[in-house]
Amino acid sequence: MKKIIRQVSMILIAGALGVPATLQAKSETKVSSPERVQERVTGTVVDVTGPVIGATIMQKGTTNGTITDIDGKFSLDGVKKGDVIQITYIGYITKEVTFTGAPINVTLEEDSKKLDEVVVVGYATVKKANLTGAVSAVDSKVLEDRPIVNLGQGLQGTIPNLNITTSGQPGKGSSYNVRGETSINGGNPLILVDGVEMDPNLINPQDVASVSVLKDAASASIYGARAAYGVILITTKTGKKNMPTQVSLDASVSFNSPTTRPSYMDSMEYANWMNAANNLTNGRDLFSPDEMDHIRAYYNDPANNSPVFVTTDPNSWQYGNCQQGKYAYCGNTDWMKEMYKKSYPIQKYNVNISGGSDKATYYTSVGYTDQGSLMRHGNEGFRKFNMVNNINYDINNWMNVSMKTSYIRTELSGIVQDGVHGEAWIGNDTQPLMPAKHPDGNWAGQGNYTNFAAVLDEMGSRKTTKNDFWNTLALKLTPLKGLTINMDYTFNYYAEHNKNHIKSFNEYGVDGNFLQVFQYSKPNGVYESQNNDTYNAFNFFGDYERTLGKHYFKVMAGYNQETKHTRSFYAQRQGLISNDLPSMSAATGEKYVGNGEGSWATRSGFFRVNYTYADRYLLELNGRYDLSSKFPKADRAVFNPSFSLGWKLSEESWFKNPTNGFFDELKIRGSYGSLANQALDNGWYAYLSNYGTGTMSYIMGGAQNQFVSPGGLVSSSVTWEKVTQWDLGLDFAILNSRLQGTFDYYQRSTTGMLGPGKLLPNILGANEPQENAADMRTSGWELSLSWNDRLENGIHYSATFNLSDTQAKITKYDNPTKSLSSSYYEGQILGDIWGYTSTLFQSQAEIEGAPDQSQLDGSIKKVPGDIRFIDINGDGVVNNGKNTVDDPGDRSIIGNNKARFRYGLNLSGDWKGVDLSIFFQGVGKRDLMLPATFRWQYGSQWQVPVAYAQDYWREDNKDAFFPVARFNGGSAMGQSQTRYLLNAAYLRLKSVSLGYTLPLSLTQQWGIQKCRVYFTGENLLTFKHTPEGFDPELDDPYKYPQQKSFSLGINVVF
Secondary structure, three states, rough: OOHHHHHHHHHHHHHHHHOOOOHHHHOOOOOOOOOOEEEEEEEEEEEEOOOOOOOOEEOOOOOOOEOOOOOOOEEEEEEEOOEEEEEEEEOOOOOEOOOOOOOOEEEOOOOOOOOOEEEEEEEEEEHHOOOOEEEEEEEOOHHHOOOOOOOOHHHOOOOEEEEEOOOOOOOOOOOOOOOOOOOOOOOEEEEOOEEOOOOHOOOOOHHHEEEEEEOOOOHHHHHHHHHHOOOOEEEEEEEEEEEEEEEEEEEEEEEEEEOOOEEEEOOHHHHHHHHHHHHHOOOOOOOOOHHHHHHHHHHHHHHOOOOOOOOOOOOOOOOOHHHHHOOOOOOOOHHHHHHHHEEEEEEEEEEEEEEEEEEEEEEEEEEEEEEOEEOOOOEEEEEEEEEEEEEEEEEEEEEEEEEEEEEEEEEEEEEOHHHHOOOOOOOOOOOOOOOOEHHHHHHEEOOOOOOHHHHHHHEEEEEEEEEEEEEEEEEEEOOOOOOOEEEEEEEEEEEEEEEEOOOOOOOEHHEEEEEEEOOHHHEHHHHHHEEEEEEEEEEEEEEEEEEEEOOOEEEEEEEEEEEEEEEEEEEEEEOOOOOOOOOHHHEOOOOOEEEEEEEEEEHHHHEEEEEEEEOOOOEEEEEEEEEEEOOOHHHHHEEEEEEEEEEEHHHOOOOOOOOOOEEEEEEEEEEEEEEEEEOOOOOOOOOOOOOEEEEEOOOEEEEEEEEEEOOOOOOOOOOEOOOOOOOOEEEEEEEEEEEEEEEEEEEEEEEEEEEEEEOOOHHHHOOOOOEEEEEEEEOOOOOOEEEEEOOOOOEEEEEEEEEEEOOOOOOOEEOOOEOOOOOOOOEEEEOEEEOOOEEEEEOHHHHOOOOHHHHHHEEEEOOOOOOOEEOOOOOOOOOOOOOOOOOOOOOEEEEEOEEEEEEEEEEEEEEEOEEEEEEEEEEEOOOEOOOOOOOOHHOOOOOOOOOHHOEEOOOOOOOOOOOOOOOHHHHOOOEHHHHHHEOOEEEEEEEEEEEEEEEHHHHHOOOOOOOEEEEEEEEEEEOOOOOOOOOOOOOOOOOOEEEEEEEEEEEEEE
């Protein structure tokens, strides 16, 4: 009896510890058996074309393994007869062979159909062949060969209708959009990293395993009101079971330079243009003969002439400056070369350790990025540190626990004034005649011109430090066959600290005499702020699946709860006693302090039902019930339903037989869903009227008094925007699935968008409250094609192509007259450019016979070379009529500034250790007006023309692009018009990567499983129609430029 009780106790203890009870029970019985001798197993792995390089060889159930060398051969110690050897390689069917003592020779079969490939969707993974929604996915291959700074740079152009805007500015990430225009109030996709909402710019691209984009309402509705405009699911890497510990080191250094920058006129071009413009505007040259002599002398012989002088000619433009003790300038400074480096480095390092046993897996990664600055002056830089730790453990065969911890730290340093970071500053009053410094070493400028080199070096600094900590604990239970229960809890703490040190600096004139403190640098001061966020998320969901004959069912239901709380605090004080001591305790000015606090919460219940009949007919139903604190208590709940259908025609015998099995897969699908949208860009609580506070700019009673401003009017009926979307899709695979493709057509309607409500009497003294008063419809299509093949000589190659288009139209807006002075009107295609048809006058006779265009050009006295506007309606006057859609005068729609026909093409191949990939990306159609910075010289003598403006109308250059030079032509040049409408379509060689993996027979001698060296180039070549200095990927040439980079890197796996 005691023995029975003891055995039962052992069974219960074993169950609690997750150890098979049968092993414990049998442990009482001693059975002797001959010990098996460890041996070495050797062999060769090939396919139909020859040796397979890098196939994984594992002793099943252990972490003992190796990989094949360049000849497909392998050798593995510590194996006993009867052990199972597992051979795996990406794209091939896994083979298992029992070791008998003889060499193992295996021929792998290509798994070309890939019908079992799974795609990550909401709270689950689904076989790609069984998808009924519009979902696109890529794996880590699109990222691994590219030393990119943030994830968006690697994803751009790889997924149809995933539209990504990138920036080359240090510390600035990418922005994401799915399927075009969303709402007039903005709206972005929900981005989840391992199921948790997170900024994708913070994660290390090397840690990403896959990215799925849920585009239609059916696939996104499981996430409810946050997912109205799509979902991006980012899955990070984990360890693999029964995999020996691997240490991977990746290091690269990149040298970056701008893809293009505007160039400016040199000193002689500038002086001649200014003289010509002043002659036409004021009847004389701007620069006197004395000034021109000095400008010409320095231009021709800078080594023996000075860039500064003192003029005594009262007719000189700069004579007044000299009378105030300032220099006159005659230099020839190329401010683009002065401000920007030819190139700068980016260093990236990443180390990860991964592996697993039959019960546990682990993945730990540490990454570091050090990005320099394009700016020659100042101390701009960006550093990022990433740490990720993923651990999974099977407690027993029905219970799994996991924990993911990540920590991200970023440091951004630079100058306080963001406006000088490559934005529209240079050329404003930084003329080429001004040197960077006077011959005596003092900064030039003298209060008449802004010297941005001096601003960057002397006016202080900024430092922003961010710390982001995430921790997720998860439990997975499978108590019954087909039943899975999941629970997870996520905690996030975010802290951001900013410190701005504003320093003042002096300006000096002739012979180093003090003139003044630079006006924009006084008073000096210090500013600090601290922002802290806490975020909590809890998910509880389970699913049950079962197959009954030809019927397959899967039901999932769950609960989600999220809360976020933010706090902010700032302090500021001016009048530093010491310019170099940024301490509020060492300042004499007024103290300013402030704080803010806010929170929101959501609670949701959701479900999904999947049904498949005969593996041919597919049905999916989704629903989510959301509660959000962002709306009034009586209207905080919304239900988001969707459904989708799929039909595998390729599985129908009546279709398969006549087509002789031509289609490996042919599936049509459709979906419909309705989602609410809570992600409004008008604050967290649109239904609340908030008071404001501030400080008066003038002095009353000897002090600057504080004030309180009343809140604006709000509508008591503000509620969710509603987004309804339907989608029709086609998936196919032919030629043994070497060629695969997907096509989708969709339409998305956004109704109840917040906009100005009905007009109220002016006597009210307040703006109309925001109401759910506008509607918009977005429609588009997308195509994706891929080819994957291996030639008989062993060359493996692939090609992927994607193309998409989208267009949005306002279907309802409170603008009954359809006034063009309003931002929107009913029937408007978003992005439409209303403008005039224009050319240039070529003779005085044309001017005399032309209709009146004084309303457009400011009634200037016209000469040949001026802009000529065409009288479209023939009424003898060129104007905008009543400025409505029905009466636009002589205006018409001349273009559209939204990108159309976005595309990407990726070509790759590998052979005997050599790999090559080439990626193109572009936009097929887009119109942009010539930026104001290319034409601002027509409005003021203080604006510096770009070199492109040298092509201006003269008697010897009547085919010029620009009109005749003048300073009072800003009104005519400022009109939207056909002459200065640019074709902004482009094709860019986005990335080229060439790598070589050293032979395994060589690296194994050093204890290295893999060693790959690679070269990568980014943004190497652009085919475009825009002027030199205007990158069409940007909508403004003065935004921080896109970067061309050349990188060298190495990847080593131990």
